[in-house]
Amino acid sequence: MKRFLAxxxxxxxxxxxxxxxxxxxxxxxxxxxxxxxxxxxxxxxxMTPEGVVMGVRVVDTNGRGxxxxxxxxxxxxxxxxDGYALLATADVKSRDGTPGHELxxxxxxxxxxxxxxxxxxxxxxxxxxxxTGGPQAEVERYKGALDWMQATLKLx
Amino acid sequence: xxxxxxxxxxxxxxxxxGASGCAAGGAVAGARAPSAxxxxxxxxxxxxxxxxxxxxxxxxxxxxxxxxxxxxxxSPHSAAMLIYTAxxxxxxxxxxxxxxxxxxxxxxxxxYLSSRQDNSxxxxxxxxxxxxxxxxxxxxxxxxxxxxxxxxxxDEFVDxxxxxxxxxxxxxxxxxxxxxxxxxxxxxxxxxxxxxTEDIERMEGKLKLLRDxxxxxxxxxxFAPVAVEQVRDSSLLAPFPWLRQLGLQSLLNVHQ
Numbered sequence: 001m002k003r004f005l006a007x008x009x010x011x012x013x014x015x016x017x018x019x020x021x022x023x024x025x026x027x028x029x030x031x032x033x034x035x036x037x038x039x040x041x042x043x044x045x046x047m048t049p050e051g052v053v054m055g056v057r058v059v060d061t062n063g064r065g066x067x068x069x070x071x072x073x074x075x076x077x078x079x080x081x082d083g084y085a086l087l088a089t090a091d092v093k094s095r096d097g098t099p100g101h102e103l104x105x106x107x108x109x110x111x112x113x114x115x116x117x118x119x120x121x122x123x124x125x126x127x128x129x130x131x132t133g134g135p136q137a138e139v140e141r142y143k144g145a146l147d148w149m150q151a152t153l154k155l156x
Numbered sequence: 157x158x159x160x161x162x163x164x165x166x167x168x169x170x171x172x173x174g175a176s177g178c179a180a181g182g183a184v185a186g187a188r189a190p191s192a193x194x195x196x197x198x199x200x201x202x203x204x205x206x207x208x209x210x211x212x213x214x215x216x217x218x219x220x221x222x223x224x225x226x227x228x229x230x231s232p233h234s235a236a237m238l239i240y241t242a243x244x245x246x247x248x249x250x251x252x253x254x255x256x257x258x259x260x261x262x263x264x265x266x267x268y269l270s271s272r273q274d275n276s277x278x279x280x281x282x283x284x285x286x287x288x289x290x291x292x293x294x295x296x297x298x299x300x301x302x303x304x305x306x307x308x309x310x311d312e313f314v315d316x317x318x319x320x321x322x323x324x325x326x327x328x329x330x331x332x333x334x335x336x337x338x339x340x341x342x343x344x345x346x347x348x349x350x351x352x353t354e355d356i357e358r359m360e361g362k363l364k365l366l367r368d369x370x371x372x373x374x375x376x377x378x379f380a381p382v383a384v385e386q387v388r389d390s391s392l393l394a395p396f397p398w399l400r401q402l403g404l405q406s407l408l409n410v411h412q
Contacts, residue, residue: 035410041401045410053407059398077399083381084403085247085298106249107404108379113250116404133404 023058023126027152029145046149052134052142054149059127067122071101074118074129078105084116095154098123106136115139123155237313237366238306240286240373244293245301251275251379254297258377261292267372275379280372289375297379313366320359327352 022043028034032046032054045055065073078084084105092102100121107114112135119130130153132139132146139146246254255277259269265288267281281289290304330349337345 041406045407047410051408053410055407057398057401073396073399074402077402079247079298079300081381082403083245083248083300083379085249087249087298106247108248108251109404111252114404116407118402129402131402131407133407 023124023156024056024128025152025154025156026056026149029149031142031145032149048134048138048142048145050134050138050141052132052138052146054130054132054146056153057129057131059129061122061125061127063125065122065127067099067101067120070122070127071103071120074120075103078103078116078118082107092119092150094121094123094128095152098155100128112136119150121155128155236308237310237370238308239366239369240283241305241307242286242290242373242375243301243303244290244299244375244377246293246296246377246379247298247300248275248379248381249297254377254379257296258293261289261296262375265289270374276376278374278376280374283371283373286373286375289373293375293377300381309366309370313363316359316363316366320356320363323352323356323359327356 024043026044028046032048032052034044034046038045038055041057042055043058045053047053061070075086079086084107086103087106088102088104090102090104092100094100098121100119103118103120105116105118107116114133115136116131116133117139118132119128121128121130130150132150134142251274255272255275258277258279259272262269262279262281265281265285267279267285267289270278270280272278279289290302293299294302327349330345330352334342334345334349
């Protein structure tokens with residue numbers, strides 16, 4: 001019995017420890033695979049075989065700046081510095097009810113249209129940035145899975 | 157009756173030429189020449205910006221037709237003569253369809269394609285369609301920067317016209333003298349005639365160019381981000397270096 005129990009405990013501990021490092025929870029939808037060792041840039045990143053990627057960044061703000069400030073800052077940065085086209089904006093909420101903003105951008109990469117979506121949340125003196133991007137057609141194809149993943153995001 | 161000596165006449169014409177300032181740079185002297193035409197009245201104040209004066213009214217209509225434009229601009233009471241130019245920067249998304257769409261807009265309003273590169277296009281559109289061209293282009297994408305200018309060329313235009321009229325009258329006078337001149341004077345007159353004709357052609361060319369620039373506004377659309385130099389100076393990025401890492405390049409590079 002002990003022989004089976006030891007690996008199970010170790011596995012459970014590993015899962016818990018891995019989870020402990022993230023101040024949020026997000027589920028990976030079927031069709032995507034979570035990538036390992038994404039720190040320090042990303043706290044989480046998953047991708048489809050076609051190269052659609054969803055990633056979560058967490059930035060300690062020490063309480064500086066509210067949701068509007070960070071949304072405006074990221075929007076300016078994407079539009080003016082990299083020439084991303086702001087296609088749409090929307091108010092969103094994480095699973096735990098934290099309000100956020102979604103910015104939907106378009107950008108050509110090697111003459112092909114790509115979509116880049118950025119959700120901005122501010123919670124517990126941290127900034128949560130959920131980035132989703134890929135070729136336009138593929139992002140639309142995986143829309144259901146990506147929406148589902150966004151809906152599972154819970155900020156601790 | 158006192159007989160006029162050709163040599164004296166040639167001398168006086170040459171004097172007139174020197175004073176009239178037919179050559180470039182003699183703008184003030186040309187405008188003041190008393191015999192050819194009355195001195196033009198100072199131009200009226202410029203009209204409001206194109207956004208405030210859609211359509212452009214009679215002047216704009218006249219600008220589409222050089223003949224009409226000439227008649228309007230000939231009037232000392234005509235409105236200020238403006239050359240409109242617009243530079244629009246659009247975000248880099250669906251560039252090829254965007255360039256095609258801008259070209260279509262130019263054709264729709266009676267304009268034409270001036271030049272087209274990988275990520276920018278320049279079109280010329282009739283002045284009275286300038287505003288709606290800008291409005292239509294702005295709907296094609298996300299406009300990140302817009303620079304619209306109206307250059308007042310009234311002074312330059314009126315001055316050029318005055319100098320041209322003066323040059324015409326000098327040319328006529330020289331032709332008249334040539335018909336009566338002896339061989340020696342004829343050579344001198346022909347030389348001067350050549351110079352005046354050259355001046356006239358240059359001034360006519362410049363007037364034609366100004367009329368064209370007034371009749372057709374120039375709109376340049378560029379699908380590009382802000383210049384790298386400006387990015388380096390951005391005050392936004394300095395305290396938040398992580399902002400630089402946002403975007404597709406970083407997100408999609410899963411091998412890092």
